[in-house]
Amino acid sequence: MSNSSKFRKSAELLSAVCGSLLMGASVIPQAVLAQQPTxxxxxxxxxxxxxxxxxxxxxxxxxxxxxxxxxxxxxxxxxxxxxxxxxxxxxxxxxxxxxxxxxxxxxxxxxxxxxxxxxxxxxxxxxSQSGLQPQGSVQPETTQPSVTxxxxxxxxxxxTPYPSQQQSPSARIATVNGRVNIRLVNDTAATVTYQVIGDTAPRSLPGKSNVTLQGLAAPVTVTFQREDGGLLQATPQTSSQSGQLEVRLKETTSQGQDRRALRIENNGSVFLN
Structure with missing residues (x-):
């Protein structure tokens, strides 16, 4: 066999081997990509x-x-x-x-x-309006959660939760025929928004002013908050006159002293939350 014939056969063999390698290389990436989620x-x-x-x-x-x-x-x-x-x-x-x-x-x-x-x-x-964030951890449920x-x-x-089940009263007053008068005194320089739940719409109480809410039927809940988002300390003060309660609202920097609601129960117990 001549040298030219041997050279031609070697070239054909080398070309076939390289072509097989290239075809195998193109299949491998496609198989890998098919197994990977996007x-x-x-x-x-x-x-x-x-x-x-x-x-x-x-x-x-x-x-x-x-x-x-x-x-x-x-x-x-x-x-x-x-x-x-x-x-x-x-x-x-x-x-x-x-x-x-x-x-x-x-x-x-x-x-x-x-x-x-x-x-x-x-x-x-x-x-949140109260400035509090969720704390602690909750264990995951192992059963199917219930639907409301x-x-x-x-x-x-x-x-408003029933405060009588959670804390001791801040004060006690004697109601008159089941009714009370509440005097809110805003000692802050900020406007305070207050509302008698189920009775009045939200109202504004300017700084350094007061208002008297008369003839409220117990149990009654009154909410209040500073319009500038600041904290409020509420201090109840009883009166010698039956059915009268004064609540003074002052600035505070303590989250633990911040109060947003006042509730008077049927028995005259006063709670602040």
Whole structure:
């Protein structure tokens, strides 16, 4: 065999080997990519497990201190803001949606979901009118969370908890035929918004002024807060005259002294919260 024939056969053999290697290399990346989920799929799987209305918003103390995110049925504190005209009712549905029922309003979407997610420590969920944030941790549920019945939505909850079950009274007064007079004295320089729950709309009390609320039927709840968002210290002062109570409102920098509501029970017990 001549040298030219040997050279031609060697070239053909080398060309066939290189072609096989190139075809194998093009198949391997496609197989690897087919086994790897896209980032968007991972994001969608994670997002589908997040409940925007976790149970912690409807449990003490957050039920009476933290407003629920937009789109969730109101808890007690959110309903109080609605009653005071500080929150638009149209932004808060009265009943949970079908998707919220599937996840479990006031619950979690499965036992693997964290019932105390880090989102509660981020804006806007870490802000509330009282300035308090969720504290502590909650153990995850191991059973299927319950769904709030349609006949008992969060709007049926009382705006103000029963303080007689939680603390000792700050003062006691004698009611007159079940009625009391409350004199609010604003010793601050800021305007204070006050409201008799179930009786009056929110009203303004300018700084360094006072107002007397007469003939209020006990039990009665009066809420008040500074319009500039500052803290208020409320001090009740009884009178020698039956059915009279004076409450002086002063500035404070202590979160523990901040008060937003006054309640007088049927027996004349006075509670501040």
């Amino acid at each position: 980032n968007q799929q991972q994001i969608n799987q994670t997002t589908s497990q997040v409940n925007p209305c976790p149970r912690i918003f409807y449990e003490a103390p957050h039920n009476n201190q933290v407003a629920v995110p937009q789109g969730c049925p109101p808890n007690a504190y959110t309903q109080q803001l609605i009653d005071q005209g500080q929150l638009n009712q149209s932004n808060v549905p009265a009943n949970p949606t079908a998707e919220q029922i599937r996840l479990g309003v006031g619950g979690e979407a499965g036992s693997a979901t964290n019932p105390n997610p880090t989102i509660l420590n981020e804006a806007p969920y870490n802000r 019945p349609a006949s008992q939505t969060p709007t049926d909850q009382s705006v």
